[in-house]
Amino acid sequence: MPRQDDLELALRLGDIADDITRHRFRALDLTIREKPDRTPVTDADTDVETAVRKALTSARPADAFAGEETGGSVTAGRTWLIDPIDGTKNFLRGVPVWATLIALLEDGRPTVGVISAPALYSRWWAAAGHGAWLRRGPAGSAPLPLRVSGNTRLADAYLSTTSTRTWDVFHSRAAYLRLAEECWEDRAFGDFLQHCMVAEGTLDIAAEPVVNPWDIAAVQVLVSEAGGLCTDLLGHSPHGGTGVLSANPQLHPLAVKVLSTAAGPGSV
Incomplete structure (x- = not known):
């Protein structure tokens, strides 16, 4: 078809x-x-x-x-x-x-x-x-037509999540805060919107510690077709993985590295 x-x-x-x-x-x-x-x-x-x-x-x-x-x-x-x-x-x-x-x-x-x-x-x-x-x-x-940003440094990156409280329960709040500290600015645009903004190039990184399949499937193809990467927080498939991370291809591996450091449930 x-x-x-x-x-x-x-x-x-x-x-x-x-x-x-x-x-x-x-x-x-x-x-x-x-x-x-x-x-x-x-x-x-x-x-x-x-x-x-x-x-x-x-x-x-x-x-x-x-x-x-x-x-x-x-x-x-x-x-x-x-x-x-x-x-x-x-x-x-x-x-x-x-x-x-x-x-x-x-x-x-x-x-x-x-x-x-x-x-x-x-x-x-x-x-x-x-x-x-x-x-x-x-x-x-x-x-x-949409295209992700061309930023190449975390120091220039605009980051978003939905709520820092969820990072206390899933993955690691400390890891997210380290990423926020390395970025130029962070906000909580949240939910679908932050991933759409990554596809638009108005945000550089969107990270969530926990998602359901219906939360991420549509934005995954959007971010991918805009030239970005949409994976779990450790760089693997977001379906059944650990949260979700959307970013341009230059910043994505840098964000994975930060979020992977000393990450664990309830880590603060």
Whole structure:
């Protein structure tokens, strides 16, 4: 099946998700419940995943499906992996930094990714061999090709994570702080956005100590097609690995070296 067809389908799925999330964002009757891991889920999360699953069942009945809220698993062959709202805490608090993440995995490798953030009027997408793109503004706006930064020194690098608190539990807070100290500046843009900014070249490094498969598949292909590297914190596959690290190819090995030093769960 031509990859362009898969990308066009993923973009249509993004439209379906946006129609739901745009109308439920800041809704006064938004329903919220707490999952066993104490992370929140809203009715918008489940509605998006249900609608996308239904559309995929019709368009690609032979493909597998795995979603954060309704389950499924990545299998051999083709699997669509969905995070209906990445940044649910932002969504339920009325903060506009959240997105739907849609990825196609072929034999476990992400080959198509769409990250749609309608409250930011932004959509990023990529497909293996087709480059990485950003549309900022209304539908129909001209997309821009993406390329990671050309910075070669950590001393010039702009770094982001989501929360330093998670580094206390996963990997090593001390290792992250060492990396932050070696970089020019660090911020907590968080979640999907920081990896998209690495693909844009506005950030140089994004690091997370823990991720789920649906958090990373779409941004992995985006960063890769923009000329960057997206691995776990030790330079291996981010799927089932230790966190995730996105960076340009010059800074990536330097960041891995810092994060690998005396790293261990709970290290401070």
